[in-house]
Amino acid sequence: EAGVAQSPRYKIIEKRxxxxxxxxxxxxxxxxxxxxxxxxxxxxxxxxFQNNGxxxxxxxxxxxxxxxxxxxxxxxxxxxxxxxEDSAVxxxxxxxxxxxxxxxxxxxxxxxxx
Amino acid sequence: xQTVTQSQPEMSVQEAETVTLSCTYDTSExxxxxxxxxxxxSRQMILVIRQEAYKQQNATENRFSVNFQKAAKSFSLKISDxxxxxxxxxxxxxxxxxxxxxxGTRLHILP
Numbered sequence: 001e002a003g004v005a006q007s008p009r010y011k012i013i014e015k016r017x018x019x020x021x022x023x024x025x026x027x028x029x030x031x032x033x034x035x036x037x038x039x040x041x042x043x044x045x046x047x048x049f050q051n052n053g054x055x056x057x058x059x060x061x062x063x064x065x066x067x068x069x070x071x072x073x074x075x076x077x078x079x080x081x082x083x084x085e086d087s088a089v090x091x092x093x094x095x096x097x098x099x100x101x102x103x104x105x106x107x108x109x110x111x112x113x114x
Numbered sequence: 115x116q117t118v119t120q121s122q123p124e125m126s127v128q129e130a131e132t133v134t135l136s137c138t139y140d141t142s143e144x145x146x147x148x149x150x151x152x153x154x155x156s157r158q159m160i161l162v163i164r165q166e167a168y169k170q171q172n173a174t175e176n177r178f179s180v181n182f183q184k185a186a187k188s189f190s191l192k193i194s195d196x197x198x199x200x201x202x203x204x205x206x207x208x209x210x211x212x213x214x215x216x217x218g219t220r221l222h223i224l225p
Contacts, residue, residue: 040217041217042120042205042207042215042216042217042218043159043205043215045213045214048213056212056213058212091159093159100147100166100209102161103161105151105158105159106158107158108158
């Protein structure tokens with residue numbers, strides 16, 4: 001069974017530029033999560049989708065971050081414009097249904113904002 | 115709001131020995147789930163063990179077990195017979211109305 005795929009693995013941009021990350025969850029997983037993991041901290045949930053609907057986006061900085069999950073499968077997370085403090089690893093995870101199910105994580109995208 | 119606290123930023127244990135990682139949380143919910151996830155260096159995060167709050171029995175998975183004290187809001191992870199492959203960051207996580215991860219404990223295994 002293929003795992004959660006993410007791309008790119010690494011991205012370096014200048015502040016005020018835009019960036020997009022892509023995630024393809026495990027086939028059949030209804031729930032998809034995007035996390036931000038700043039160095040030395042635990043993952044922070046940015047947004048949770050169930051199929052193509054948003055379950056929780058309370059911690060998503062909506063003035064600069066956006067995410068979509070068209071057709072309830074893969075998802076993109078965008079930052080526009082980026083700030084220095086956005087430097088982090090962005091993790092995508094998926095689970096069968098609810099958050100009480102095991103989450104399967106992708107390898108992450110390491111973003112550096114200069 | 116819920117919080118998850120891991121008070122041990124780093125721990126070390128001798129190979130084959132037993133180690134316990136601490137986690138406390140704060141919530142007003144009665145129905146929730148608790149997890150320990152492992153993040154090896156440069157590798158993906160994986161689930162170690164899961165506990166349903168409504169179950170009194172502590173979860174176990176081979177060498178990994180938890181001590182779940184619901185009234186005390188404590189959820190510690192015990193690793194028995196530590197192996198070199200157990201070296202990783204360990205995150206305690208809460209899933210209820212919110213999903214919250216602790217800051218992690220880096221575990222070193224000494225040969």
